[in-house]
Every structure is written in C-alpha cells, then in structure tokens.
Amino acid sequence: MENMTDWTGPGRLLRISEGSGTPVLIAHGTFSTAETCLPLAQQIGAGRPTYIIEWRGRDIGAGRVQTFDYTALGDGEMAQAIDYVARRHGPVHLVAHSGGGLAIALALARHDLRARVRSLCVMAAQATRFHAAPWRFRMTMLAVAHIGRRRGYWPVRLINIGPCNEASGIMDEWLGWNSAGVIGDDIGPLQTRLAPQQLPTLVLAGGGDRLIAPVDGCRDFAEMFGPHARLELCGTATGYPENFNHARLIRSRAAARTLWPRIGAWLAEQDANVDAAPPAAYPMGQTGDTA
Numbered sequence: 195m196e197n198m199t200d201w202t203g204p205g206r207l208l209r210i211s212e213g214s215g216t217p218v219l220i221a222h223g224t225f226s227t228a229e230t231c232l233p234l235a236q237q238i239g240a241g242r243p244t245y246i247i248e249w250r251g252r253d254i255g256a257g258r259v260q261t262f263d264y265t266a267l268g269d270g271e272m273a274q275a276i277d278y279v280a281r282r283h284g285p286v287h288l289v290a291h292s293g294g295g296l297a298i299a300l301a302l303a304r305h306d307l308r309a310r311v312r313s314l315c316v317m318a319a320q321a322t323r324f325h326a327a328p329w330r331f332r333m334t335m336l337a338v339a340h341i342g343r344r345r346g347y348w349p350v351r352l353i354n355i356g357p358c359n360e361a362s363g364i365m366d367e368w369l370g371w372n373s374a375g376v377i378g379d380d381i382g383p384l385q386t387r388l389a390p391q392q393l394p395t396l397v398l399a400g401g402g403d404r405l406i407a408p409v410d411g412c413r414d415f416a417e418m419f420g421p422h423a424r425l426e427l428c429g430t431a432t433g434y435p436e437n438f439n440h441a442r443l444i445r446s447r448a449a450a451r452t453l454w455p456r457i458g459a460w461l462a463e464q465d466a467n468v469d470a471a472p473p474a475a476y477p478m479g480q481t482g483d484t485a
Contacts, residue, residue, distance in 0.1 A: 195228065203271055203275065205252075209245050213243060216312055216461070217244065220289045223292025234289070250262060254361055265300055272297045287315070293319070302387075304379065315398070316415065320414060320415050331405050342366075377414075426456075434448075
C-alpha cells in the first residue's frame with residue numbers, strides 16, 4: 195500500500211493499484227483498518243486505480259482519545275477522498291463495509307458529489323434495527339457504550355469484533371440512529387437528499403449477520419437511495435456457500451471465491467452502462483433479495 199503523501203485530509207489515503215478505467219475507492223468499517231480491506235482491494239481493483247481511505251483514530255486508546263462521529267467522517271475523510279480520487283481519474287466506484295457505508299452516505303447527502311461518483315456498493319451497513327438484535331448482545335453493547343463515554347473510546351477487547359478500538363462518538367451516533375429508527379443529520383433524514391441522486395447502489399446483506407447488520411436493517415439502508423438501489427442477500431438461499439456473517443463478508447476465503455466476484459461484476463456492469471441509457475429503477479426484492 196502506498197501512502198499518498200499529498201493527501202491533506204484526515205486519516206490516510208492509500209493507493210493499492212494503478213491502471214486504467216474507472217477508479218475504485220474502498221472504505222473500511224468500525225473497529226477496522228485499511229488492512230481489513232486489502233485482500234478485497236487487491237482482487238476487485240486489479241488493473242484499475244484503487245484506493246483505500248483509512249479513518250482517523252486507528253490508534254485511539256488511553257492517552258490518545260479523539261472526538262469524532264460519522265458526520266465528521268462524511269464531511270472529512272469520505273467527501274475529501276471522493277474528490278481527490280475523482281479529480282485525478284474521473285468518476286469513482288465506491289465500495290464500503292459496514293460503517294464505511296454509513297460515512298459515505300453522509301458524504302453524499304451533505305456534499306455535491308454526485309457527478310464524481312459512478313456507483314456505490316455497500317456490504318452490511320445498517321443503523322435502524324439494533325432493537326431486533328438478541329437481548330444479550332444489546333445489553334453488552336449498551337454496557338460497552340457506557341464505558342466508552344467515560345473513556346472516549348470503545349475498547350475492542352470487550353466485544354472482540356475488530357483489530358482496533360473505536361471512537362465513542364461513532365458508536366453513540368450509531369446507537370442514536372437506531373433508537374430513532376432513521377439515519378439523519380442536523381438537516382434531517384438522509385433519504386430526502388440521497389434518493390433524488392439516482393445513484394446506482396448495491397447493498398449486500400449477510401445471510402448470517404444477525405447482530406450488527408441484519409437484512410432488514412440493510413433493506414432500510416438501501417431504501418435511502420431510492421428505487422435505483424438493489425438489495426441482495428448473501429447466503430445459502432441465494433446460492434452462496436454459507437450464510438455470511440458480518441466479518442466474513444469482508445475477510446474470508448469464501449467471500450473471496452464467491453462474493454467479491456459479485457462486486458467485481460457490479461463494477462463492470464456500471465462501467466458498461468456509462469454510454470447506455472440511464473438504467474431503469476431496480477425493483478427491490480427481484481435481485482437476489484429473498485429474505
């Protein structure tokens with residue numbers, strides 16, 4: 195990974211590969227780093243300019259507390275990285291896992307970026323269905339949230355879902371959206387600004403993701419982008435070798451063999467549509483969404 199030395203935004207922007215064609219910008223999720231996305235980036239980005247945006251605060255911990263939330267990421271890392279890559283290579287494909295998709299949604303809703311984005315593919319992003327998770331998981335998360343507010347960060351060792359700690363502002367904003375049942379900012383719900391953009395959007399839900407991003411939450415996320423969004427279930431019911439859980443969508447051999455090629459095909463499909471007529475709206479539930 196090459197650290198872009200002229201990058202002036204928060205976090206780090208890393209170039210994974212060079213080449214021709216439409217560029218790809220990949221965003222990791224909470225409790226994760228650029229390393230989490232590297233195998234995916236190497237596979238789907240071969241032969242085209244490919245970048246990973248790594249959030250600020252990947253070394254957050256005792257004595258290294260940083261205060262930020264998803265809105266700050268949308269205004270900072272995400273909006274600036276989209277602009278950086280698009281200015282150098284043209285409109286960009288955005289690919290994200292989990293919270294990276296939430297931060298990108300905020301960037302797209304809050305900034306005039308539509309002309310710089312060709313498509314969006316998000317794996318396992320949701321912020322409306324925490325109440326549907328098992329009781330024990332919800333109580334654990336709320337207990338860790340209390341600790342996080344006192345420390346300024348969530349200690350990953352208490353929940354064991356990634357390689358690094360995460361800012362409490364990120365998780366508090368996520369819990370707030372889940373409590374309200376809608377993803378929004380100080381202006382209002384994101385859907386009112388995202389749906390009119392008619393951005394080709396593919397949302398992939400793990401068939402075994404019962405805790406962090408259940409399929410109904412992923413459906414809510416997809417619906418923010420209006421009828422040009424597809425929701426696809428990634429599980430045995432739709433021909434995959436397993437019911438992918440939250441982590442295995444982004445980091446597993448099974449995903450590399452079967453799921454990531456689906457993302458590559460999506461990118462190719464959107465490239466092929468560039469000179470064609472605008473695509474018709476995708477009817478939700480007719481593209482692999484069997485849940």
